[in-house]
Amino acid sequence: xxxxxxxxxEPLPVRPEPETGDKEIWxxxxxxYCCQDTGKIQPHLVRLVVPNYDYDxxxxxxxxxxxxxDKLYHLNQLGVIDTRFELLLCKKLDAIARDQWRVxxxxxxxxxxxxxxxxxxxxxxxxxxxxGDGLCSAGGDGVLPCRRQxxxxx
Numbered sequence: 001x002x003x004x005x006x007x008x009x010e011p012l013p014v015r016p017e018p019e020t021g022d023k024e025i026w027x028x029x030x031x032x033y034c035c036q037d038t039g040k041i042q043p044h045l046v047r048l049v050v051p052n053y054d055y056d057x058x059x060x061x062x063x064x065x066x067x068x069x070d071k072l073y074h075l076n077q078l079g080v081i082d083t084r085f086e087l088l089l090c091k092k093l094d095a096i097a098r099d100q101w102r103v104x105x106x107x108x109x110x111x112x113x114x115x116x117x118x119x120x121x122x123x124x125x126x127x128x129x130x131x132g133d134g135l136c137s138a139g140g141d142g143v144l145p146c147r148r149q150x151x152x153x154x
Contacts, residue, residue, distance in 0.1 A: 027105070033097035034090045035063035039072045041085060045093040049085070058082070065090035 030037040034045060041061040046053045050061075059082040063069040075081045085093075 028101065032063060032066035032068065032094060033101065034065050034094040035068055037066065037068050039063055039066075039068035039070070041090070041093060042097065045097060046085075048093065048096070049089065061085045063090050065094055 028036065035041050039062060041063050043053065043055045046055075046061050050058070059080055060072070060075075061082040062072050062085065064085060064087045072081055076083070
């Protein structure tokens with residue numbers, strides 16, 4: 001069979017095309033950084049308290065800081081949740097996670113700023129008016145070609 005034997009369809013994207021242009025550094029919308037509003041304490045935070053924690057093996061620690069953990073207490077009957085993480089501990093984990101986001105955001109900002117600085121410097125080098133690119137100020141609102149006169153023409 002040849003490809004000509006089949007009808008030709010246009011693609012049906014599930015996700016929109018990525019936006020081009022200016023982008024902002026993403027900021028989380030959740031209120032509780034301990035569980036990211038899921039009720040389950042984030043595994044990287046759990047490992048601060050339970051160093052050998054295995055998300056695929058161990059009970060799920062439930063956040064006591066927000067009401068999201070309350071929705072998971074029905075799983076207690078099944079023996080799959082860990083309720084040892086008390087409110088004060090969740091507050092400490094929340095503060096750590098918030099600080100991690102602050103540091104991550106700062107690093108992202110610095111990385112983007114470096115990229116902008118590098119691009120700006122490259123543009124400045126290639127479009128420098130001091131290179132004698134033949135442009136002079138028009139004295140008003142624009143730039144006019146500069147006609148350089150030699151000493152003989154004056």
